[in-house]
Amino acid sequence: xxxxxxxxxxxxxxxxxxxxxxxxxxxxxxxxxxxxxxxxxxxxxxxxxxxxxxxxxxxxxxxxxxxxxxxxxxxxxxxxxxxxxxxxxxxxxxxxxxxxxxxxxxxxxxxxxxxxxxxxxxxxxxxxxxxxxxxxxxxxxxxxxxxxxxxxxxxxxxxxxxxxxxxxxxxxxxxxxxxxxxxxxxxxxxxxxxxxxxxxxxxxxxxxxxxxxxxxxxxxxxxxxxxxxxxxxxxxxxxxxxxxxxxxxxxxxxxxxxxxxxxxxxxxxxxxxxxxxxxxxxxxxxxxxxxxxxxxxxxxxxxxxxxxxxxxxxxxxxxxxxxxxxxxxxxxxxxxxxxxxxxxxxxxxxxxxxxxxxxxxxxxxxxxxxxxxxxxxxxxxxxxxxxxxxxxxxxxxxxxxxxxxxxxxxxxxxxxxxxxxxxxxxxxxxxxxxxxxxxxxx
Amino acid sequence: xxxxxxxxxxxxxxxxxxxxxxxxxxxxxxxxxxxxxxxxxxxxxxxxxxxxxxxxxxxxxxxxxxxxxxxxxxxxxxxxxxxxxxxxxxxxxxxxxxxxxxxxxxxxxxxxxxxxxxxxxxxxxxxxxxxxxxxxxxxxxxxxxxxxxxxxxxxxxxxxxxxxxxxxxxxxxxxxxxxxxxxxxxxxxxxxxxxxxxxxxxxxxxxxxxxxxxxxxxxxxxxxxxxxxxxxxxxxxxxxxxxxxxxxxxxxxxxxxxxxxxxxxxxxxxxxxxxxxxxxxxxxxxxxxxxxxxxxxxxxxxxxxxxxxxxxxxxxxxxxxxxxxxxxxxxxxxxxxxxxxxxxxxxxxxxxxxxxxxxxxxxxxxxxxxxxxxxxxxxxxxxxxxxxxxxxxxxx
Numbered sequence: 034x035x036x037x038x039x040x041x042x043x044x045x046x047x048x049x050x051x052x053x054x055x056x057x058x059x060x061x062x063x064x065x066x067x068x069x070x071x072x073x074x075x076x077x078x079x080x081x082x083x084x085x086x087x088x089x090x091x092x093x094x095x096x097x098x099x100x101x102x103x104x105x106x107x108x109x110x111x112x113x114x115x116x117x118x119x120x121x122x123x124x125x126x127x128x129x130x131x132x133x134x135x136x137x138x139x140x141x142x143x144x145x146x147x148x149x150x151x152x153x154x155x156x157x158x159x160x161x162x163x164x165x166x167x168x169x170x171x172x173x174x175x176x177x178x179x180x181x182x183x184x185x186x187x188x189x190x191x192x193x194x195x196x197x198x199x200x201x202x203x204x205x206x207x208x209x210x211x212x213x214x215x216x217x218x219x220x221x222x223x224x225x226x227x228x229x230x231x232x233x234x235x236x237x238x239x240x241x242x243x244x245x246x247x248x249x250x251x252x253x254x255x256x257x258x259x260x261x262x263x264x265x266x267x268x269x270x271x272x273x274x275x276x277x278x279x280x281x282x283x284x285x286x287x288x289x290x291x292x293x294x295x296x297x298x299x300x301x302x303x304x305x306x307x308x309x310x311x312x313x314x315x316x317x318x319x320x321x322x323x324x325x326x327x328x329x330x331x332x333x334x335x336x337x338x339x340x341x342x343x344x345x346x347x348x349x350x351x352x353x354x355x356x357x358x359x360x361x362x363x364x365x366x367x368x369x370x371x372x373x374x375x376x377x378x379x380x381x382x383x384x385x386x387x388x389x390x391x392x393x394x395x396x397x398x399x400x401x402x403x404x405x406x407x408x409x410x411x412x413x414x415x416x417x418x419x420x421x422x423x424x425x426x427x428x429x430x431x432x433x434x435x436x437x438x439x440x441x442x443x444x445x446x447x448x449x450x451x452x453x454x455x456x457x458x459x460x461x462x463x464x465x466x467x468x469x470x471x472x473x474x475x
Numbered sequence: 476x477x478x479x480x481x482x483x484x485x486x487x488x489x490x491x492x493x494x495x496x497x498x499x500x501x502x503x504x505x506x507x508x509x510x511x512x513x514x515x516x517x518x519x520x521x522x523x524x525x526x527x528x529x530x531x532x533x534x535x536x537x538x539x540x541x542x543x544x545x546x547x548x549x550x551x552x553x554x555x556x557x558x559x560x561x562x563x564x565x566x567x568x569x570x571x572x573x574x575x576x577x578x579x580x581x582x583x584x585x586x587x588x589x590x591x592x593x594x595x596x597x598x599x600x601x602x603x604x605x606x607x608x609x610x611x612x613x614x615x616x617x618x619x620x621x622x623x624x625x626x627x628x629x630x631x632x633x634x635x636x637x638x639x640x641x642x643x644x645x646x647x648x649x650x651x652x653x654x655x656x657x658x659x660x661x662x663x664x665x666x667x668x669x670x671x672x673x674x675x676x677x678x679x680x681x682x683x684x685x686x687x688x689x690x691x692x693x694x695x696x697x698x699x700x701x702x703x704x705x706x707x708x709x710x711x712x713x714x715x716x717x718x719x720x721x722x723x724x725x726x727x728x729x730x731x732x733x734x735x736x737x738x739x740x741x742x743x744x745x746x747x748x749x750x751x752x753x754x755x756x757x758x759x760x761x762x763x764x765x766x767x768x769x770x771x772x773x774x775x776x777x778x779x780x781x782x783x784x785x786x787x788x789x790x791x792x793x794x795x796x797x798x799x800x801x802x803x804x805x806x807x808x809x810x811x812x813x814x815x816x817x818x819x820x821x822x823x824x825x826x827x828x829x830x831x832x833x834x835x836x837x838x839x840x841x842x843x844x845x846x847x848x849x850x851x852x853x854x855x856x857x858x859x860x861x862x863x864x865x866x867x868x869x870x871x
Binding site: 295299335347351369372 | 496497498500502788789790793794797800857860861863864868871
């Protein structure tokens with residue numbers, strides 16, 4: 034039975050994207066196959082506890098070994114650890130257990146001010162004995178610091194050495210994975226759900242890229258969620274293709290809900306659901322909506338989600354004067370999420386760059402036909418879905434009208450989708466991940 | 476003789492719910508936050524209306540009916556006062572017994588209907604006139620449009636409804652070299668007169684009375700009277716048009732605004748060539764100085780004195796267009812309850828929530844009727860369009 038030390042950043046029900054759900058689906062199926070997974074999260078509450086079927090480790094409660102164990106000699110010998118630990122500023126003085134983010138930021142500012150005054154440039158890695166770090170586990174202002182702090186936690190857990198392999202999901206957990214590898218000498222697998230190129234296009238954040246690159250190079254093997262992602266890993270991060278395996282994501286079963294809403298409108302509804310950020314291509318959805326409404330009046334468009342482009346989308350919708358047929362719901366979870374699928378007649382994912390993108394599968398589970406961009410990983414496992422280049426608003430418009438105007442064809446599509454989605458659970462991906470472990474460990 | 480025309484407006488912005496999300500469409504038809512409205516109205520009554528009208532009554536009797544004021548109460552405010560502070564209406568009725576108070580007409584829903592639907596505009600004026608008759612027993616002959624909106628097209632309409640006087644803003648754009656200290660006649664009407672807000676004076680009270688960084692701080696009755704008296708020989712009317720909430724809310728009790736109000740007529744009337752008059756009296760006793768051509772719509776909003784606070788961006792225009800596209804449906808609908816709800820949404824404050832003029836007069840944003848209930852204009856756009864959508868669904 035393989036024992037896995039796994040690092041993640043989010044877990045249902047408190048998720049911001051697909052990462053938490055994917056981790057949940059993967060680990061649950063891995064457990065069924067006999068793997069013993071210990072899943073480390075920056076922080077969590079009782080909700081995650083009740084959802085999870087596997088043991089969770091709260092990084093905020095992991096004791097960091099004192100100076101005797103992490104001595105500077107070890108760190109100086111190991112350049113990687115130095116890179117990680119040196120990023121954590123003055124942990125000996127300012128990091129107290131359960132500090133809130135605001136207080137932490139204030140303290141940090143104070144310390145930096147003092148730092149300017151001090152001329153000393155030596156870095157202290159001394160940790161007062163039995164220190165715990167606090168994490169807020171969000172993607173806020175303290176993210177970068179927390180990512181490095183999780184490195185200490187990784188090192189500490191690595192010293193425990195009661196596992197066979199380390200598995201780290203996305204860049205936030207790579208420093209922890211590397212530190213655990215250095216402490217234990219065990220093999221490290223990094224799992225790439227998204228890269229900085231997906232999130233930021235060509236405007237890459239150098240810090241994030243550097244962490245990703247370090248993680249991929251320190252890893253003994255890499256799992257990419259699609260061939261598309263594998264290509265980015267080999268092209269942009271200088272990784273040999275043989276070191277990368279593709280394991281497509283699965284989808285978890287939809288939960289049935291009690292309070293099913295009735296359709297608020299008699300018009301057909303077209304849905305966009307996801308973070309409203311440039312990566313997801315919301316503006317192509319808006320432009321297509323405008324073109325469709327010019328040809329067909331009895332359609333409504335829903336943009337579900339939140340993100341930094343939301344205001345811009347609202348203003349554009351107003352400018353196009355389609356506000357009476359275009360709705361914004363904000364971020365959805367639980368019943369509202371299920372309901373929005375149930376009242377939709379078509380789901381569109383016009384992502385500019387989508388490593389995988391599980392939402393179309395969720396839509397298909399609700400018998401909603403989908404159109405996905407060719408720039409999404411999920412397109413690789415949907416042979417029969419309508420596909421479009423994200424920028425091709427003309428074709429997208431045509432496809433939307435084709436589905437809305439052609440009920441017979443839509444019905445056939447839904448039937449095909451129904452057969453397909455039956456196969457799309459997490460059992461196969463979990464099997465593939467265990468195969469990767471086997472290969473790496475042998 | 477120089478006539479001072481002190482005019483106060485009472486209007487309450489609708490307190491729209493800010494949690495009216497997509498899922499409430501078709502399921503929940505309550506758009507207003509009634510608790511918030513109640514709290515607001517009770518607070519206004521306690522801090523402003525009750526002390527203000529009590530004081531005005533004393534002032535009128537002290538000056539032997541030589542101190543006069545005019546007042547408008549929007550239909551929305553009237554309904555609110557009826558529900559949550561009826562004692563204020565009694566105070567106003569008390570004042571009406573003195574003949575020193577004139578009630579001014581306007582659109583019932585404080586709407587921009589003048590710009591978007593003539594039919595609706597006229598209907599809302601008639602609604603307001605009827606409710607004034609009913610509650611205060613008066614027939615209004617002076618008209619002020621929402622936000623003092625005025626242009627050439629307005630005057631003939633108002634004339635046809637029997638109004639004699641229109642209150643509006645003395646903007647430089649329509650006056651040119653002329654002074655706002657005279658009565659004028661619109662180019663497009665011979666039976667109505669224009670009484671102008673003397674903005675350079677009014678603003679000292681309206682916006683800056685308690686602003687310690689204002690160059691003229693403190694504004695004392697002495698100083699203010701000097702400015703008014705200095706108009707002698709080059710003006711005939713001085714319009715001081717204010718929100719009633721200037722007293723006690725926008726400027727708190729301890730700013731001394733009530734003492735200022737008490738002292739003002741004492742000092743102004745110390746010179747025999749100054750008096751207080753009601754708009755209808757001024758209209759009868761004065762001759763218009765010139766005829767003004769107003770081809771472009773003006774208002775008393777912001778620095779530009781135009782409509783940009785209410786219809787200056789795409790979010791506002793698209794929402795207005797959507798709302799007014801439902802007018803006929805609402806009028807013809809079998810469900811007679813829908814029209815008043817629709818009309819309430821025509822209130823200018825609804826569109827004010829969508830404005831993006833962040834460089835607009837910062838001081839005015841402190842005023843109670845310029846506060847936003849929403850985190851951003853975009854959030855407001857979503858909520859307001861959800862409501863209009865719900866209303867549309869109700870009409871199907």
